[in-house]
Amino acid sequence: VMERMPGEAMVYLGDTARVPYGVKSADTVVRYARACARILLEHDVKLLVVACNTASACALEALRAETAVPVIGVIEPGARFAVEATRDKRVGVIGTAGTIRSGAYPKVIRVLAPSVEVFSKACPLFVPLAEEGWTEGPVTAEVVKTYLEELREQRIDTLVLGCTHYPLLTDCIAAYMGPEVTLIDSAEATAAVVAETLERMDMSASRAAGPRHRFLVSDSPEGFERVSRRFLGRPVDHVEWVDF
Amino acid sequence: VMERMPGEAMVYLGDTARVPYGVKSADTVVRYARACARILLEHDVKLLVVACNTASACALEALRAETAVPVIGVIEPGARFAVEATRDKRVGVIGTAGTIRSGAYPKVIRVLAPSVEVFSKACPLFVPLAEEGWTEGPVTAEVVKTYLEELREQRIDTLVLGCTHYPLLTDCIAAYMGPEVTLIDSAEATAAVVAETLERMDMSASRAAGPRHRFLVSDSPEGFERVSRRFLGRPVDHVEWVDF
DSSP, X not given: OTTTOTTOOXXXXXXXXXXXXXXXXXXXXXXXXXXXXHHHHHTTOSSEEEOOHHHHHHHHHHHHHTOSSOEEESHHHHHHHHXXXXXXXXXXXXXXXXHHXXXXXXXXXXXXXXXXXXXXXXXXXXXXXXXXXXXXXXXXXXXXXXHHHHHHHTTOSEEEEESTTGGGGHHHHHHHHOTTSEEEEHXXXXXXXXXXXXXXXXXXXXXXXXXXXXXXXXXXXXXXXHHHHHHHSSOOOOEEEOOO | OTTTOTTOOOEEEEOTTTOOOTTSOHHHHHHHHHHHHHHHHHTTOSSEEXXXXXXXXXXXXHHHHTOSSOEEESHHHHHHHHHHHOSSSEEEEXXXXXXXXXXXXXXXXXXXXXXXXXXXXXXXXXXXXXXXXXXXXXXXXXXXXXXXXXXHHTTOSEXXXXXXXXXXXXXXXXXXXXXXXXEEEHHHHHHHHHHXXXXXXTOOOSSOSOOOOEEEESSOHHHHHHHHHHHHSSOOOOEEEOOO
């Protein structure tokens, strides 16, 4: 979103004390997502992005029902890109246990393109691997093979990386799946939908670039400053602590 | 504790909505551990076991300072067993990032036996591996090798499994470290200290067996009922949900 809309000021909230969400029950994810939304709305945001697949899968309807600003999740944009990309109408979806259990991707894809077949697989170890920084090497290659073998056998031609962490493992996943499989990163898809929505509602920022962003986290700000370089591709300073 | 003291009624609290603790900052672990202790003390427990290495490493002093009943962590018992087991005075300690960063094991071992050398290594992927149920196989063998190679080179003769999850990986760890290395499971060490403490304070249960236990969790009770068989070695029913 920052790259595509450099004039927009972001209020970013990372619930770093309570992640990962992908292993929690849907009830708990909804409760935590509501608490996060409440804090962001106190900052007068004009649009809310649920930038987590598990929270999007479990909590999007609840958040939309109780929020006055537009709420955009990452599932619908990723599903849309996948439907546009598939040639053989065979799409794979990987995500956390929570995202896959929710069935959110197959549900949305069925609405967009009923003839597309969807093959889903939960990959719980991908998040800790990415957080450990093991984005390549023998362990990651073996984990990728173990999780993705059945999707490869299904001859999918498009694979949705249905978790914010998974793009860090792109090289390893692409090497295993082969060049004929298109990988869909829902971050890019979501940024496109955010831009469209702001334009359609005539709410885009008037400035061209250089707004002041705010970063809020629920665990130690120092820890976040360390990892943000890897995840955001840029260092951040002035990270603020929030208590739930 | 249940096996060793079958007459004691347990109140078990699993903060399942906010685990894992091992990746959080010390401040957050202290805050969460205090909230857990508060709930258990409301149940009039006569003794509090901090049955998590990370919480013991970060929060034991804070909990002892503000709690009237005895508070027993898992670090001191494990350290004591390790000091008794080592022949060459070379002890390895593995644990979460939080436990290893705290330096709690080397600190305690230095007090008990200043001549013992301690070699520590954080193994962040062991918890997700155990939770995924991959307690053997090529991935786990490769992760074990990657983390434990330097401890094996240090020719330790005793290794503390400094995280409640790690005993699930015992076979794989033992196979890599070899039969000359003694593995210390702090659960057994802690149960021994709990029994000693209750006897010394004349607080042991008068009944021989069959008390009613209570199980409280912060995430879905159903999820806990599913995994409890693997972790507790027995099914539990009547799991209650607590909100923090």
